[in-house]
Amino acid sequence: MQDNKIGDLEFLSYTRFEAYRKVTNVVTTRMAGRSAGVYHSLNLGLGVGDDPDAVLENRAMLAEALGIEPLSLTFAEQVHGSKVAVVKSPSRGRGAVTNDDALSKTDALVTNVRDLPLMVLIADCVAISFYDPHQNAVGLAHAGWKGTLGRIAELTVAKMVSAFGCDPADIVAGISPSIGRGHYDVGEEVVDAFRKEFGRQVTNDLAQEDMDGTCYLDLWAANESQLLGQGIPAENIALAEMCTACHPGRFYSHRHDSGRTGRFGALVMLHATTSRQY
Numbered sequence: 075m076q077d078n079k080i081g082d083l084e085f086l087s088y089t090r091f092e093a094y095r096k097v098t099n100v101v102t103t104r105m106a107g108r109s110a111g112v113y114h115s116l117n118l119g120l121g122v123g124d125d126p127d128a129v130l131e132n133r134a135m136l137a138e139a140l141g142i143e144p145l146s147l148t149f150a151e152q153v154h155g156s157k158v159a160v161v162k163s164p165s166r167g168r169g170a171v172t173n174d175d176a177l178s179k180t181d182a183l184v185t186n187v188r189d190l191p192l193m194v195l196i197a198d199c200v201a202i203s204f205y206d207p208h209q210n211a212v213g214l215a216h217a218g219w220k221g222t223l224g225r226i227a228e229l230t231v232a233k234m235v236s237a238f239g240c241d242p243a244d245i246v247a248g249i250s251p252s253i254g255r256g257h258y259d260v261g262e263e264v265v266d267a268f269r270k271e272f273g274r275q276v277t278n279d280l281a282q283e284d285m286d287g288t289c290y291l292d293l294w295a296a297n298e299s300q301l302l303g304q305g306i307p308a309e310n311i312a313l314a315e316m317c318t319a320c321h322p323g324r325f326y327s328h329r330h331d332s333g334r335t336g337r338f339g340a341l342v343m344l345h346a347t348t349s350r351q352y
């Protein structure tokens with residue numbers, strides 16, 4: 075990924091998206107925001123115990139640095155489900171100031187509307203960013219183990235195909251910083267559920283047991299394989315390969331911070347006229 079700085083704001087973007095000037099693709103860090111204590115400092119998540127005013131200031135800082143109207147940021151409720159919403163103009167800004175009107179029971183967003191910034195918030199889960207430069211459509215998916223099991227990455231690609239006529243061969247995708255296999259121990263019931271859904275052989279590649287019998291799950295590979303399975307070429311998939319729990323000073327990590335923490339985010343937006351700001 076590429077490191078960027080605009081004013082005080084530090085963020086990452088996928089180098090794979092670099093050739094395309096009319097799409098903003100951002101993954102934020104936790105640095106240079108207003109939140110204090112365990113939420114230090116660019117917490118973008120409401121409803122995690124942080125001061126809502128600080129969160130809204132952080133969101134505004136991010137939006138303004140990117141040349142985006144803060145009230146247009148559009149969020150999904152994120153319930154670890156498998157619903158993908160096609161976002162149209164009237165939904166612009168849902169979830170921008172309160173979680174109450176975020177797109178309900180939704181974990182992935184796709185749109186072909188310009189100047190409609192989609193956001194997914196995470197702290198260990200995977201955010202997957204999508205862009206089709208031919209049909210001019212973008213998407214974002216939120217995948218923890220439940221969403222991965224529910225094939226949210228796969229369903230997001232399928233939705234881009236059915237809603238916008240995208241050819242998966244044209245789609246570029248980025249898999250965000252998120253919990254790495256080495257830090258993602260899961261219960262036997264999770265591995266069983268994966269075996270049931272994906273088969274024993276596939277699951278054996280994704281979930282490995284250490285000497286003590288602890289199982290570790292590879293969310294990066296699991297989601298990448300869903301993208302490949304839908305026809306996105308391997309060279310179009312960017313893997314951040316950054317573990318949140320290994321970099322707690324840079325990202326929020328639910329596991330590392332024992333549950334009390336903020337959220338960083340991924341953002342994608344198509345531009346109507348101007349180019350992106352970095």
Ligand SMILES: [Zn+2]
Pocket residue numbers: 253254256257317318319320321
């Ligand atoms: Zn790690």
